[in-house]
Amino acid sequence: MKRDSRLSSVLHALLHMAERDGPITSEELAACMHTHPVVVRRTMGLLREAGLVRSARxxxxxxxxxxxxxxxxxxxxxxxxxxxxxxxxxxxxDMPGCLVEQSVNAALDEAFMEAEALLLTRLGEITLADLAADFSRRYAARREGNS
Amino acid sequence: MKRDSRLSSVLHALLHMAERDGPITSEELAACMHTHPVVVRRTMGLLREAGLVRSARxxxxxxxxxxxxxxxxxxxxxxxxxxxxxxxxxxxxDMPGCLVEQSVNAALDEAFMEAEALLLTRLGEITLADLAADFSRRYAARREGNS
DNA sequence: TTTTCATGTAACTTCGTTTATTACGAATTG
DNA sequence: CAATTCGTAATAAACGAAGTTACATGAAAA
Structure with a gap:
């Protein structure tokens, strides 16, 4: 099954943006995340609507x-x-008239909803600052290792 | 995104099989789960290999x-x-050379692995007998309601 | 033993979704 | 005004899952 990797992509883009002073173009972002500039604009557009990023022409x-x-x-x-x-x-x-299916769905739904709740909780505990800090740590560690 | 509903399908099939004495044909199963007999055979074939069901020609x-x-x-x-x-x-x-990506992946992976572990634990706690019992309960409840 | 029923499986087709691409418009800078 | 860069609609391509066809195999019954 093909996975939606936009969250991963967007995080990658945001951290790169955080690392640099000036603006970064869709083309640069596309190159760094191996996709197409239009795809970048589409995805980043959602973040812009949410006020997380700004774009300039x-x-x-x-x-x-x-x-x-x-x-x-x-x-x-x-x-x-x-x-x-x-x-x-x-x-x-999702609309089972069959009682067997109701039992099956009830059991599966509960398990999935629990897992989803845990996932969302965990995602809610991590900020971009945390990721940036983790990056700095890795960066420093690599410089240590190379020196 | 399209979801894999085979687990749900298979459970449905198994519970129907548990409810009846004789064998049930792929055609019957296909009708009851709105799919094609060949698809049923493909999926049930995996269960047969695992020794969970038997088939007869x-x-x-x-x-x-x-x-x-x-x-x-x-x-x-x-x-x-x-x-x-x-x-x-x-x-x-999955093979990031980019340190930014490593940070992103590490954070996401941990959250997802936690959620996956919880889901698998929950799925491991539910047996077919549990589902069959739940079905019996619903069945009895419906007869109550209708009488 | 022949007919019928039912599974076993490979090959192919269809379908739906996602992503990539093209094309053109709008805005901004110098 | 020319160059740059985003905005966005429309289209194409890619991909995977599911459905379908076709034919073979095996078992029971007439």
Missing amino acids: GPQGGWRISADLGTVTLRQLHETLGEPTIFAIGNRQ | GPQGGWRISADLGTVTLRQLHETLGEPTIFAIGNRQ
Whole structure:
């Protein structure tokens, strides 16, 4: 099954934007995340609507972060992306007239909802600042290792 | 995103099989789960390889359960189906050379693995017998309501 | 033993979704 | 005004899952 990797992509883009002073173009982002500039604009457009980034046209244009890294959680980004379906597994149909199916769905739904709740909780505990800090740590560690 | 509903389908089929004495044909199962007999055979074939069901050819042929309902967990069925991908969301690539991506992936992976572990634990706690009992309860309740 | 029923399986087709691409418009800078 | 960059609609391509066809195999019954 093909996975939706936009959350991962968007995080990658945001951290790169956080690392640099000026704006970054869709083309640069597309190159760094191996996709197409239009796809970048589409996805980042959602973040712009949520006020997380700003975009500017024309020369010296591009994308900038406009939110405080410490206040943006991964859960918030997930929601901003339209809360895409989390599970690749699910029930066959949602309106079962069959009692057997009702039993099956009830059992599966409960398990999946628990797991989803845990996932969203965890994503809600991680901010962009946390990821940036983790990156700095890795960066420093690599410089240590190479020296 | 399209979801894999085979676990749900298989449970539905198994409970129907548990409710009846004789074997049930692929055609009957296909009708009751709105799919094609060949699809049923493909899926049930995996359960047969795992020893959970038996199939017989020819007249009076079809499918029967050959395992104790109390010992088969939903987790086991999930595994029997080839442990299909659970999440519809995931990382962009799995071999990141980019440190930013490493940070992103590490954070996401941990959250997803926790949720997956919880889901598998829950699925491991539910047996076919549990579902059959739940079905009986619903069945009795409906007869109550109708009388 | 022949007929019928039912599974076993490979090959192919269809379908739906996602992503990529093209094309053109709008805005901004110098 | 020329160059740059985003905005967005429309279309194409890619992909995987499911459905379908076709034919073979085996078992029971007439």
